Amino acid sequence: MQLRKISRVLMVLAFFIASCSEKPEPQTLSLDKAQVTFNASAADQLIQVTANCSWSLAVTEGSDWLSVTPLQGQGSGTLTLTAKANTGADRTAAIKIYSAEKEVRVTVIQKEQEILYWTVSQLRALYKGVNVTVTEKVVVKATVISNYLKSDNGGLNNYTSLKAMVVSDGVAGIQLYCAEDNTTFRQGDKVEIQLKDQSLSVYNNGPLQVNGIPLANITKTGTETLVAKEISAAGLLTGNYESMYVAIPSVQVADQDLNKSFVTESAHTSIAMVAKTKETFDIFSSRYSSFKDITVPSGSGVLKGIASVYNRRYQISIAMVSDWEGLTDERFYTEPTFALPSTEKEVPGEAGQFTVSLAANVTWTVASSDPDNFAVSPASGSGSAPVTVTYTQNPSLSGSRTADIVFSTTDTDVLQKTVTLHITQSPFEALVSDPVHAWMELPVVLEQEAFAYISHMTSVKGKSVRNYAFWYDSQNRLSHWVAYPLYREIMGSGSRTDSWNYNPKVPKRYQPVLFYSFGSSNYDRGHQLPSADRLY
The missing domain is CATH 2.60.40.10 (Immunoglobulins)
Known part of the structure; x- marks a missing residue:
C-alpha cells in the first residue's frame, strides 16, 4: 500500500518536471x-x-x-x-x-490627381443639359478670340459684362464668365485654363459657359493670330460652331436695319442679318461698344465674328472692327428693288453729316431740296451704295428747319420711281450761363471761355427751391464742381438710379454720351452728386 502511494507521487513529480522543461512558442x-x-x-x-x-x-x-x-x-x-x-x-x-x-x-x-489635358470639345461634352461641375484635374488649352475689354484698355467693350471672355482651340469654343472683370487677357492670347471644381451652365438659352471661374485659374502661355473658320449661315444655325471665330459668306444687313448704327438709342442692339439662302441671324452689340456710332454696312458679302446664341436666337459678336469689311458687294434681291428703309431723319442743330443707303439693286440719282445747307454726294449710284449728306449749322436758336433728299430711278421694272428722305434739323443750342447767386454752397464763379454756370431749381411742398448747380467745362465735357444745399427738408435716404439722360440746359454736343454709371464690379464711377441723400 505504501509503495503504491510512493509511485503515484513520483509520477506526479515527473509530470511537473517534464512540463517545466517545455518552452512556449514565440509570436509571429x-x-x-x-x-x-x-x-x-x-x-x-x-x-x-x-x-x-x-x-x-x-x-x-x-x-x-x-x-x-x-x-x-x-x-x-x-x-x-x-x-x-x-x-x-x-x-x-x-x-x-x-x-x-x-x-x-x-x-x-x-497620389494627387493627374492633370488631364482636354480639348474644348471634351469639355463641352461634359454638359448634358443640366449644370455640371468638373471634378477632375482638367486643363484646357485655347486662345482668347473675344475682345470684350473696356475701350480705354484697347478692347471693343461690346459684351454686356466685362467678366465675359470667349476662348477656342480652333475646333470648338466656349465662353468663360469670370469671377471678376477681365482686365488682363487679350484677344490672341494663348491660355491654359484650370477647370477643376468649375461649373458649366447655360443662361437663358444662351452660350455654354464656365461660370464664375477665377482669373487666377487662367495662365497666358503665348500669342497667336486669329483665323476665321468659314461656315454657311445654315451652319451657324446648327449651333455646332458656338463660341468660335467664323466667317459667313453671302449675307447682308436686313432691309429694315439699313442706315442704323450698330447701337441705337443707347441700348444693347441686335442688327438683323439675312443670307442669300434666306437664313436670318443678328449682329449683337452692347450699348458700351466702341463702334456703337458706326453705321452698319449696306452691301453683301462675308461677315466675320464670334458665333453665339441668346434666347435661342443665333448671333454674331464682333471680334475686330475689320469683321464687317467684307460686306461691300451689291445687295442681293430676287426682283428689281428701290426703297428706303426709313423716310425720316432727325439731326442736331450743329453742322455734321451722315450716310444713307437704299435697299436697291438698280441705278439711281439723288438730289437735295436745299443743296446749300444739305449737300449730297455722290449725285448718282447703284444698288445700296452709301450717300453722304453734309449739313450746315442751323442759324436759328429756336426754330427747326427741314430738307428733302430725293432718290430717283428710271428703271422700267420699278413702279415707284422716287423715294424721299425727310430731314428735320433741331435749333442750334447755345451754351448760356445762368445768373450767379450768392448762395452759401457756391465757390467763386468768374466768367471763363468755354465754361458755363448752370443751376437747377425744384419744388418742395409747393415752393421753388434750389436743387443743384455746376461749373461746366464744354471742351472736356465735365463739371469741375457740383454744389448743392443740404438741410432737413430735402434730406432723406434711399436707392439712387444709374439711369441718366442729357442735361437739358447744356447742348448735347458738349455732353458725353453717358447714360449709365461705369467702372469695374468693385467701383461705380460717373455720379457727381449723392442723389440718394437728397430725397423729397
Whole structure:
C-alpha cells in the first residue's frame, strides 16, 4: 500500500518536471507589404497578414481619408484598405498592426490627381443639359478670340459684362464668365485654363459657359493670330460652331436695319442679318461698344465674328472692327428693288453729316431740296451704295428747319420711281450761363471761355427751391464742381438710379454720351452728386 502511494507521487513529480522543461512558442506577425500606393481615385487594396497570435490595428495617420477592416483578428488574415478620392496634393497615411509581443507598420501613399489635358470639345461634352461641375484635374488649352475689354484698355467693350471672355482651340469654343472683370487677357492670347471644381451652365438659352471661374485659374502661355473658320449661315444655325471665330459668306444687313448704327438709342442692339439662302441671324452689340456710332454696312458679302446664341436666337459678336469689311458687294434681291428703309431723319442743330443707303439693286440719282445747307454726294449710284449728306449749322436758336433728299430711278421694272428722305434739323443750342447767386454752397464763379454756370431749381411742398448747380467745362465735357444745399427738408435716404439722360440746359454736343454709371464690379464711377441723400 505504501509503495503504491510512493509511485503515484513520483509520477506526479515527473509530470511537473517534464512540463517545466517545455518552452512556449514565440509570436509571429508579418505583412506581405510595407508600403501601399493609391492613385487619386477612390479605391480598395488588400494586405495579407501572417500571424500565430491575436492582433489589433490602428490608423495612426490619415484616418480622415483612409479606413481599414478588420481592426483586429486571430492568426493570419486579409486587411482591406479603403482610400477616399484625393482632390488635393500627394498625401500619406500610416497603419500600425500589433500583438502582445510584435508590431509592424505600413506606409500608405495616395497620389494627387493627374492633370488631364482636354480639348474644348471634351469639355463641352461634359454638359448634358443640366449644370455640371468638373471634378477632375482638367486643363484646357485655347486662345482668347473675344475682345470684350473696356475701350480705354484697347478692347471693343461690346459684351454686356466685362467678366465675359470667349476662348477656342480652333475646333470648338466656349465662353468663360469670370469671377471678376477681365482686365488682363487679350484677344490672341494663348491660355491654359484650370477647370477643376468649375461649373458649366447655360443662361437663358444662351452660350455654354464656365461660370464664375477665377482669373487666377487662367495662365497666358503665348500669342497667336486669329483665323476665321468659314461656315454657311445654315451652319451657324446648327449651333455646332458656338463660341468660335467664323466667317459667313453671302449675307447682308436686313432691309429694315439699313442706315442704323450698330447701337441705337443707347441700348444693347441686335442688327438683323439675312443670307442669300434666306437664313436670318443678328449682329449683337452692347450699348458700351466702341463702334456703337458706326453705321452698319449696306452691301453683301462675308461677315466675320464670334458665333453665339441668346434666347435661342443665333448671333454674331464682333471680334475686330475689320469683321464687317467684307460686306461691300451689291445687295442681293430676287426682283428689281428701290426703297428706303426709313423716310425720316432727325439731326442736331450743329453742322455734321451722315450716310444713307437704299435697299436697291438698280441705278439711281439723288438730289437735295436745299443743296446749300444739305449737300449730297455722290449725285448718282447703284444698288445700296452709301450717300453722304453734309449739313450746315442751323442759324436759328429756336426754330427747326427741314430738307428733302430725293432718290430717283428710271428703271422700267420699278413702279415707284422716287423715294424721299425727310430731314428735320433741331435749333442750334447755345451754351448760356445762368445768373450767379450768392448762395452759401457756391465757390467763386468768374466768367471763363468755354465754361458755363448752370443751376437747377425744384419744388418742395409747393415752393421753388434750389436743387443743384455746376461749373461746366464744354471742351472736356465735365463739371469741375457740383454744389448743392443740404438741410432737413430735402434730406432723406434711399436707392439712387444709374439711369441718366442729357442735361437739358447744356447742348448735347458738349455732353458725353453717358447714360449709365461705369467702372469695374468693385467701383461705380460717373455720379457727381449723392442723389440718394437728397430725397423729397
